[in-house]
Amino acid sequence: MYITIQAFDNMHGPKPLVLNGLVKLVKEPTNKYDSEAIACEMRHYGKIGYVSNSTRTVIIGTMSAGRLYDKITDEYVAKIRFIHKGExxxxxxxxxxxxxxxxxPKSDIHYLFDDLTKLNLEE
Structure with a gap:
């Protein structure tokens, strides 16, 4: 499954999007704008943006946050495969x-999650 990540505009600081970088996906059911919001976090940066959930921002061939929401646990992980500008x-x-x-042992996965045993990754 592939997703589109819309990163925050970060013109004045370092660019958090990095090829093959790990991204922690965190559901935000109390988000006041979107009850199916999925935040994206990276080591050293914290929250960098959200999984796209609009027909305007979802890249063709990727899943929207709404389609992904019920397929993952409250916290999950993805790896950046392609980068273009802020997405x-x-x-x-x-x-x-x-x-x-x-x-x-050098993977960012060890820094993104407090307890890896709580993740229930299913194929």
């Missing part, structure tokens, strides 16, 4: 891909 296409990791990240 990125990220691949939602499978259980196997997640396990490989956990095996790598």
């Amino acid at each position: 990125a296409i990220a691949k939602v990791l499978t259980a196997e891909e997640f396990a490989k990240e956990v095996e790598n």
Whole structure:
């Protein structure tokens, strides 16, 4: 599954979007603008934007936040595969891909989640 990430406009600071960077996906059911909002967080930056949920911003071939919402747990993980200006296409990791990240002691996965055992990644 691929998603579109709309990053915040960050003209005056470092660019958080990095190819192959890990992104923590966090559901925000109390978001006052969108009850299916999914925030995107990265190590060293915190919240960098949201999974797109509008026909204007979802790149063709990727899932909107609304379509993804019921397919993931409250916290999940994706890897940035393509970047263009302020948006990125990220691949939602499978259980196997997640396990490989956990095996790598240098992976950002160890910094993005407080307790990796609480994640229930299903294929």
